[in-house]
Amino acid sequence: MLSGRSAVVTGGAQGIGLAIARALVAQGARVVIGDLNEAVARQAVEDLGGDSFARFSLCDVRDGAMVERLLDTAEEAFGPVDIFVNNAGLTRDATLRKMSEEDFDAVVDVHLKGTWNGVRAAAARMRERKAGSIVNISSMAGKVGNIGQTNYSAAKAGIVGLTKAAAKELAYRGIRVNAVQPGFIATPMTETMPEHVKQQKMAEIPMNRVGTAAEVANVVVFLASDMSSYMTGAVLEVAGGRFM
Numbered sequence: 001m002l003s004g005r006s007a008v009v010t011g012g013a014q015g016i017g018l019a020i021a022r023a024l025v026a027q028g029a030r031v032v033i034g035d036l037n038e039a040v041a042r043q044a045v046e047d048l049g050g051d052s053f054a055r056f057s058l059c060d061v062r063d064g065a066m067v068e069r070l071l072d073t074a075e076e077a078f079g080p081v082d083i084f085v086n087n088a089g090l091t092r093d094a095t096l097r098k099m100s101e102e103d104f105d106a107v108v109d110v111h112l113k114g115t116w117n118g119v120r121a122a123a124a125r126m127r128e129r130k131a132g133s134i135v136n137i138s139s140m141a142g143k144v145g146n147i148g149q150t151n152y153s154a155a156k157a158g159i160v161g162l163t164k165a166a167a168k169e170l171a172y173r174g175i176r177v178n179a180v181q182p183g184f185i186a187t188p189m190t191e192t193m194p195e196h197v198k199q200q201k202m203a204e205i206p207m208n209r210v211g212t213a214a215e216v217a218n219v220v221v222f223l224a225s226d227m228s229s230y231m232t233g234a235v236l237e238v239a240g241g242r243f244m
């Protein structure tokens with residue numbers, strides 16, 4: 001489905017990002033991972049089949065110049081970028097009473113500013129070729145809001161607004177911008193969640209199980225591919241029916 005396409009995945013060293021990179025490669029794309037975690041990302045490149053299939057570029061998505069270098073690396077390795085996935089993320093959970101301003105800024109910076117950096121830089125290059133697909137990873141937290149996640153819920157809801165605004169701006173240049181809202185997915189990010197929080201989330205899921213990173217990745221592949229050629233500004237939930 002993606003033979004010959006050049007793709008970038010931020011935060012692709014592990015978890016959902018790595019699953020997305022794996023699914024893109026499986027469909028014929030070549031992927032550059034932009035991540036902070038160099039050791040884990042280099043291992044990911046090996047897992048994806050080595051240099052012919054994937055590369056790594058050290059990237060903090062909060063830094064616009066590093067995002068530009070990430071795109072340069074992808075262009076040099078695999079040609080002009082067709083697919084850009086804004087996936088990098090982190091959590092700093094606490095109730096409003098306990099959350100520091102630093103915790104709020106850190107989460108908003110990585111998710112919202114990072115996604116804006118990615119959309120802006122990728123779109124500037126894609127518009128010259130009048131083609132491209134950008135996929136932003138939001139969260140169900142951005143739809144319903146989670147206790148202890150005022151920072152994360154705000155950032156993930158912000159990504160929805162950003163996705164729709166960018167989709168409207170870029171449609172006439174042949175660039176599509178869509179978002180995915182995963183629910184409760186088994187990754188290193190959710191591994192450390194307290195047991196009572198996990199149980200509470202499970203009770204809300206009609207399909208009665210956690211999702212896998214591969215199940216999120218399949219939807220990203222769909223949005224990245226021509227299978228979704230008439231879709232832009234869409235927000236697809238991958239949550240086992242939770243909060244439908």
Ligand code: NAP
Binds near residue numbers: 189
């Ligand atoms: P993860 O396992 O923690 O992976 C996130 C990756 O992003 C890590 O490799 C991390 O590197 C990297 N990263 C963090 N800050 C970065 C930055 N400033 N610049 C570049 N890379 C950075 O998380 P995940 O569960 O796969 O989540 C991936 C995305 O899905 C996130 O946007 C998350 O919010 C979203 N999501 C996850 C779930 C879920 O249930 N897991 C649900 C909804 C949405 P370090 O390890 O060095 O920090």
